[in-house]
Amino acid sequence: MAKRVSLFVTCMVDQLLPQAGMAMADVLERAGFDVEFREAQTCCGLPAHQAGCAAQAREVGSHFLKTFADADYIVIPSTRCADMLSRDLPRLFPDDPSARGDAQAVSTRVWEFSRFLLEVAKVDSFGARFPHRVTYFDTCPAPTHSGARDLLQRVQDLEYVEMNGPAECCGFGGNFRWNFPAAADAMTLKQVERILASKATHVVGLDVACLLQLRRALEAGNHPVQALHLAEVLASR
Amino acid sequence: MNQTTQRRADLPELRARAAAIRKHVLANLDHYLVETEKQVTAHGGQVVFAQNIDEIVSFIQLLAQERGVASLVGSRATEVRNEASALWRVVEALSSDVASYISGRIAPPIDAASFELQRLLAAGIGITGANFVIADAGAVCLAEGDDFASLAGAAPQIHIVIAGIEKIIPRTRDLAVFLRLLSARYPGHSSLLSGPRRAAELDGPEAFYLILLDGGRSAILADPEKRELLQCIRCGACLESCPVTPVGQPGALTQLLTPPHAAAPPVQATTLCGACREACPVNIDLPRALVALRQDAFGKAEGWTPSFFRAWAFVLKRPRLYEMCALMARAFWPIAWKGVQPPAKSFRQLWRERSR
Known part of the structure; x- marks a missing residue:
């Protein structure tokens, strides 16, 4: 019997990059999983948590826990939301052992998309073909997700190039982008320069927030480089 | 991966060891404070416990008065206040020891030639900040950049060492771990000092004071979200890794270096990307602590944000x-x-x- 995976597409993919969520579903089905989408899902609570607003992060986090209480594998097209759910959510219930227990139990079933493919699905090939020059943008937290490179290198006809220079944050950082627009833009431009120097036609990342931040800067500079989610590349034929 | 990152990645066992030692000390700080006092006293030194920097300033002024340093206790009230505030800044910088490595990035550098230190030195009183306090040896370790070298070499008659209570490490051999982590970033030299000069020794001070400063640290120790911050060895690796600092923002990390970690506005200047967590040689979850500070700030927030x-x-x-x-x-x-x-x-x- 095929294993069941439950998509948590995150509010950002739902609203801003739905094709990444659809691609993720395709790739998981091709890897032999039964894919479900629970309509009750909304957000992981990260925006409130990052703003220091623990009470509302807890409320929205609890809604997530209720929605996915009986899911076996919860697969997420975002590094930061996955990080929020596995690392931060259990800590938001210091005085409520029962809720903390639930959060801890669910946190072990939360998987960022690329890590799910590498550590659970363990499929060698997704039948993907992508005849372009591609580089990988280290999505924060960087070392945790560096395995995405391996997945890209398994794609047929894909020419993988590594960027030079130190991998750093794209400059998004939730409310950072709104509070410090000049600093955020300077950080984004630094990364755009690395991308351009690699002469890649496509830059691949694991988080929609980074991808939109990069895409906006690439478009503003009229650079014909596409910013894609890993799932979009793995779903191409 | 740049060179520094690579070098750090070579040291995962060392980092785990360092984090374990720091956690152990903080969990048993009461024991190590007693042990430190016992050993320092056994070596002929004296331990002074201070609640805050004001107490240290008063202590130094009193000592200076006894040594007849007239200018430190000026006759006019304004002079006394100015002296005290200048001394306060020196003591603050020394007690956090950030000055020795990362000065200029978060605080104006306090150099050994500063007026206050020079005047005290002329009266035979030398003040330094310690990087580590070694419990089993009753000794202090000064891992010096260039700025304090001259002071240590001046061999004052009275040597006052200021350290936060969290600076304790259990054994001399633990320095093998910590100095390696520090020197991976800042090549320098370090001195081990314990107690005043013994009968057969050629040099050393006549009196040795170790001032252990609480300064809000015991309150941080009681806070599970911030406790880890006291593991910090002030190496500056986090500041160097932070992508926000080079683009002209004073990054939020500056809030985490010196207790009592107040939530001032720069705490918003972070993307919480986690580069600092990767860089930290004692495995502190710095983004978590930054969020804890934002929670403090949010608790006091007014306006439309809570709504x-x-x-x-x-x-x-x-x-x-x-x-x-x-x-x-x-x-x-x-x-x-x-x-x-x-x-x-x-x-x-x-x-x-x-x-x-």
């Missing part, structure tokens, strides 16, 4: 309401994202069509 998040959570707990609001919010996306158009359909719309 916004209450409304936000109200909507996000109700999937249908969320879908409706998101539909309406689409009109604002091009404004918020400066020109990025939202897609024609949301994921859930596409999924419903696919499942049909």
